[in-house]
Amino acid sequence: MYRLFCICHRNLYRQRKAFLKGSFVQAAMMPTDVFLMVWSVLLAPCVWVQGDSSPNITDLTFKNMDFAMDVYRKISSYHDNNIFFSPLCVSTAFTSLSLGACGSTRDQILKGLNLDLLEHRGGRSGLIPELFQHLQRNITQDDALMFQQSTALFVGQDFEIEMAFSEQIKQFFGADINNVDFGDPKVSMATINEYVRKQTGNKVKEMVTSIEPFTKLMLINTIYFKGAWDLPFDPNNTENGRFYVDKYNIVQVPMMFKDDKFYTTYDKELKVKVLRLPYVAGSAMLIVLPDADVDYTEVDEEITATRFTDWTQNLKKRKLEVHLPKFKMEQSYALQKILPNLGITDIFQDTANLTGLSKEPGLKVSEVLHKAVIEVDERGTVAAAATSVGITAYSLPQVFIVNRPFFFFIYHESTNSLLFMGRVIDPSKY
CATH class of the missing domain: 2.30.39.10 (Alpha-1-antitrypsin, domain 1)
Structure with missing residues (x-):
């Protein structure tokens, strides 16, 4: 079983008491478990530029915005309650995962994220990860903006990931790759939670609360943003x-x-x-x-x-x-119930093709949990x-x-x- 964790968290405060919490997206493999965690915090709108030139960051953010609206409409069809989520958190997680997906599984991921036409227009398969890489660099180049993004792989001692996948996730997402003993759940959980605490300014203290016995890999993506109103309220x-x-x-x-x-x-x-x-x-x-x-x-x-x-x-x-x-919100969504409505289906079924990630048979995503937290007050948005x-x-x-x-x-x-x-x-x- 392959479990995937996706967490999204966002806080904004002028002072360091930003309120942040995490959540996770679990994905399952058979007979092994792989976790992908994404924790994110804040980004924005865009302008669509058409033409024959290769797609750029503007095109990426435009498509990601329409993906956000698609996800929003699916979530809103279930209830009339408050809604809060991070489209960048979800799209980054699945773009990372697409590096290990092949065939129709990969095609469905890109199409569901509204990124397939960008890749077709660019004429090469590595374009989308490159755009995410450039987007991160553009955001973080402003020293005044408190924005931090990280990706990490925690790999079980008896699990082999494909070299190409390892190299690409390092290249495009700057991933750290660490070996852990999933056979010792307490030690592995402590290692992973410590990493998450460090990357999120100690705001997400306990990301992982349990580890399935067949877990082989956890992919964690964190995006942290903290800010304050330019015109604070008194x-x-x-x-x-x-x-x-x-x-x-x-x-x-x-x-x-x-x-x-x-x-x-x-x-x-x-x-x-x-x-x-x-x-x-x-x-x-x-x-x-x-x-x-x-x-x-x-x-x-x-x-x-x-x-x-x-x-x-x-x-x-x-x-x-x-x-x-x-207002404050803490919202969680089981995306394995939502994303199939956007055409992302194979990855949740026995027909999933994740051979680019590992040659172990029977890998599939069983659960994708997305959690986002926000707090808005006089200083800003802690979140x-x-x-x-x-x-x-x-x-x-x-x-x-x-x-x-x-x-x-x-x-x-x-x-x-x-x-x-x-x-x-x-x-x-x-």
């Missing part, structure tokens, strides 16, 4: 206010307040207000608030990478009173096919009150890379 101005979950359900939540100049716009077609809240060092949160007479479910199907890009390109600066609820027609910065209210269900996106602006997205239905729920 805690002295935070007061309890009403949040309208729906017309029949009203909750009291701490409502932050800030009177300043913000970038904002209005989408007349969707009837949503858009607000950009910048973090220091070039990242931002985009709040998308449907009008009071618009059900948020009407907006679900209309959010695309193109629409998002139109919003960010049409933002205009204006004096505004912003009222935003403090349409169309054009821009119908989007305007005029006729906006002087007050932007986020007191009903809304969407939010966290992104790194210079790379236009989306790291997290979610919706808040009830900010009092955690």
